Amino acid sequence: MTDDDQQPPIEDFRRKVGRTPGVFDEAFLTDAPEVTEVLLIRHGQQEIDIDNATTGDWIDPPLSEHGRAQARLLAAGLSTLKIDHIFCSRLKRAQETAQPLADTFRLDVEIIEDLREVEVFRDLPPEQTARQALGDDLLHALRLRMLNERSWDVYPYTESSFEFRKRTINAIEAAIARNAGERIAVVCHAGVINAYTGHIIGSPYDMFFRPAHTAVNIVAAGAGRRVLRNLNDVHHLMTPEGDFLTY
Numbered sequence: 364m365t366d367d368d369q370q371p372p373i374e375d376f377r378r379k380v381g382r383t384p385g386v387f388d389e390a391f392l393t394d395a396p397e398v399t400e401v402l403l404i405r406h407g408q409q410e411i412d413i414d415n416a417t418t419g420d421w422i423d424p425p426l427s428e429h430g431r432a433q434a435r436l437l438a439a440g441l442s443t444l445k446i447d448h449i450f451c452s453r454l455k456r457a458q459e460t461a462q463p464l465a466d467t468f469r470l471d472v473e474i475i476e477d478l479r480e481v482e483v484f485r486d487l488p489p490e491q492t493a494r495q496a497l498g499d500d501l502l503h504a505l506r507l508r509m510l511n512e513r514s515w516d517v518y519p520y521t522e523s524s525f526e527f528r529k530r531t532i533n534a535i536e537a538a539i540a541r542n543a544g545e546r547i548a549v550v551c552h553a554g555v556i557n558a559y560t561g562h563i564i565g566s567p568y569d570m571f572f573r574p575a576h577t578a579v580n581i582v583a584a585g586a587g588r589r590v591l592r593n594l595n596d597v598h599h600l601m602t603p604e605g606d607f608l609t610y
Contacts, residue, residue, distance in 0.1 A: 391590050397544040398585035403556045404548055405574040406456040407433035408609045426459045433607050437577040438463035440599025447545035450538050452478040461550040477534035480552035481527045486520040513568040524569050531558045539584045556580055563589045576609050
């Protein structure tokens with residue numbers, strides 16, 4: 364048995380809380396020692412024309428002006444916490460979202476290649492749009508399938524669901540293993556967040572919920588367990604100047 368597989372020490376819990384831990388304390392890592400808190404953060408709004416985007420435009424657009432404002436609000440909203448490490452997808456929209464957070468906490472951003480978004484239509488012919496390559500009828504049929512099945516495997520020319528889940532879950536688990544007992548921020552993508560949180564709760568869907576831009580989703584990791592604590596926290600986007608919420 365490894366240290367990570369052991370139960371949280373009961374005496375540590377009693378000293379902290381003043382009572383013996385109950386079954387739900389242990390199940391959900393309540394006040395457990397050496398828990399790693401993972402903030403899974405979606406990037407801000409990207410600048411993209413979905414109907415006319417080529418393969419390159421689709422995969423790696425930058426943030427829009429609105430997305431840059433969201434990134435600044437995210438950093439301000441999290442500024443009262445202690446964040447120990449920031450991990451990030453290599454894609455522009457994620458890096459541009461992570462930078463204000465890094466500036467706030469005076470941390471470097473560590474790029475993890477496998478945190479990139481699912482590569483939809485990555486194998487399309489170069490410089491063709493999805494409409495040009497597939498045609499309107501097939502695109503409409505794929506849209507209907509995705510509405511019902513919510514699986515990346517409905518799309519041709521696309522990374523498989525299995526490969527996507529394997530690389531993203533492993534990437535986040537590696538970050539957790541390196542930062543036991545700390546709070547880490549992982550700035551990534553809606554598909555990545557769904558892959559990891561869906562893995563925890565056993566969802567059959569590749570997309571079981573829709574994270575908002577810069578939404579904060581929290582997972583606790585410790586004692587051999589992974590616990591979903593929060594989904595789609597967007598309070599930092601509700602400001603006196605207006606509502607910055609987008610999807």
